[in-house]
Amino acid sequence: MNQNLFLGVAQCCMVFMLGFACQVTAVETKFPSRPIRFIVPFVPGAGTDITARTVALKMADLLAQQIVVDNRPGAAGNIGLDLAAKSPPDGYTVTLVSATHTVNYTLQKNLPYDLIKDFAPISQVTSQPYCLTVNAAVPARSLKEMIELIKNKPNYYTYGSSGSGGLSHLAGTLMSSMAKVNWIHVPYKGGAAAINDMLGGQIHSLFATIIGTQQHVKAGRLRWLAVSMKKRSPVLPDMPTMSEAGLPGYDINGWYGILAPAATPKTILDQLNHAVLEALKYPEVGPRFATDGSEPAGTTRTQFTQHILAEVAKHAKLIKEANIKLD
Numbered sequence: 001m002n003q004n005l006f007l008g009v010a011q012c013c014m015v016f017m018l019g020f021a022c023q024v025t026a027v028e029t030k031f032p033s034r035p036i037r038f039i040v041p042f043v044p045g046a047g048t049d050i051t052a053r054t055v056a057l058k059m060a061d062l063l064a065q066q067i068v069v070d071n072r073p074g075a076a077g078n079i080g081l082d083l084a085a086k087s088p089p090d091g092y093t094v095t096l097v098s099a100t101h102t103v104n105y106t107l108q109k110n111l112p113y114d115l116i117k118d119f120a121p122i123s124q125v126t127s128q129p130y131c132l133t134v135n136a137a138v139p140a141r142s143l144k145e146m147i148e149l150i151k152n153k154p155n156y157y158t159y160g161s162s163g164s165g166g167l168s169h170l171a172g173t174l175m176s177s178m179a180k181v182n183w184i185h186v187p188y189k190g191g192a193a194a195i196n197d198m199l200g201g202q203i204h205s206l207f208a209t210i211i212g213t214q215q216h217v218k219a220g221r222l223r224w225l226a227v228s229m230k231k232r233s234p235v236l237p238d239m240p241t242m243s244e245a246g247l248p249g250y251d252i253n254g255w256y257g258i259l260a261p262a263a264t265p266k267t268i269l270d271q272l273n274h275a276v277l278e279a280l281k282y283p284e285v286g287p288r289f290a291t292d293g294s295e296p297a298g299t300t301r302t303q304f305t306q307h308i309l310a311e312v313a314k315h316a317k318l319i320k321e322a323n324i325k326l327d
Contacts, residue, residue: 031091031268035066039095041080043073047211047292051126051256052096054288058279063271077101078111081259085113089263091272094122099167099255102311106319107165107326116312119259120269121304123276126294128254129227130171130207132242136221138204143226143245146205150181157183160194160203164326168194170315171207171228171252173322178247198222207252210235210293228252235290255297257304273301 038056042048049071056067072080077100084095097119105115113119132143138157140146150157161169164187172185186203188194191212198206199221206213207228216222226242227233230251242250258276260269279285280296289295299307318324 031271032063032065034092035068036063036091037087037093038067038069039080039084039093040069040071041073041077041095042071042098044071047128047209047294048096048098048256050292051289051294054285055125055258055276055279058282058285059272059275062275062278076104076108078104078108078113081115081119082112084259085118085261087261089120089261089265091260091264091268094258094260094272095119096125097257097259097308099253099311102308103165103167103170103315103319105312106316107324115308118262120262120264121301121308122258122260122269122272123301124255124257124297124299124304124307125276125280126256126289126292127229127297128209128256128292128294129229129233129236130168130252130254131210131213131227131236131239132171132175132205132225133198133208133213133217134205134223134225135198135201135203136223137201138223140225141223143240143242143247146225147179147181147246150179150183154182155184157205158186158203159183160186160188160198160206162191162194163187163189165319165324167252167254168207169324170318173324174250174252174318175242175247177318177321178250209254211291214293233293234295235293254294255307256294257308269301 038052040048040052052069056069060067072083077098081095081101084093087093101115104111134140140149159172161172169185169187176183191208194206195208195212197203199216213222217224224239226245227236227239228242230241230243232241277298280298286296
């Protein structure tokens with residue numbers, strides 16, 4: 001074969017192969033090209049699970065790729081987050097995070113991950129109030145009346161919680177500090193046990209979720225006095241906030257959000273953030289969240305980062321002032 005002809009054919013082949021390689025690379029780098037694992041660090045059926053599966057379904061439609069919810073409960077949500085933190089930072093593993101994790105950051109020593117350093121925030125997904133709830137036999141019908149009852153009988157009235165250091169505990173602690181009252185904290189292993197004892201009269205009150213107490217309030221066995229967030233809940237629009245009802249500035253907020261491993265590329269994080277925000281716009285999502293007492297709360301990545309830092313600082317201050325320690 002003529003040498004020039006041979007060189008020409010070889011060059012054509014190289015150009016073809018180079019073009020083919022570029023096409024393959026483009027296909028391989030398109031995100032997402034395979035299913036995404038969505039780690040939920042709590043048990044199936046909980047509010048976290050409802051939130052994750054609702055959002056995952058809509059995100060899957062938007063991203064044209066399956067999103068597989070993987071429940072990894074245990075250690076107050078830390079097992080799942082540790083698994084996510086140690087996953088490849090390629091966008092194919094994300095995890096649900098809750099307000100509880102911003103409490104764990106200060107309260108739990110020797111965590112196997114760092115909430116601030118090991119994750120890249122994608123978006124806050126929901127916002128959820130707690131309700132100051134009392135047994136129907138308690139005569140108070142407002143926050144101010146409850147505060148007066150406690151002041152008139154210090155260290156008599158009790159409030160339960162889902163456990164020492166949980167948000168329901170911090171909610172009662174913040175009320176103690178702001179109202180300058182002394183009442184007794186009774187920790188339980190989970191909110192359901194605390195609600196049962198409140199129904200039975202073993203404890204007087206509890207900062208409880210809407211979904212956990214709604215049926216009992218409707219039945220007249222429990223009574224809501226105020227919601228814990230700084231703004232009213234659209235699920236309970238007529239219920240005053242703690243701030244409106246007598247403790248200006250009071251704010252304890254349950255929420256869920258989504259994180260990815262820290263080194264995940266910015267372009268992928270932006271794409272996931274966009275998918276979350278668009279997913280929250282579906283008309284059926286809000287009512288679905290409302291069954292858990294939550295509302296959609298999509299944010300930018302920067303806003304969610306700032307929110308997490310602010311929550312860590314707020315809870316750390318309260319934990320230190322009240323000298324809260326794990327049982």
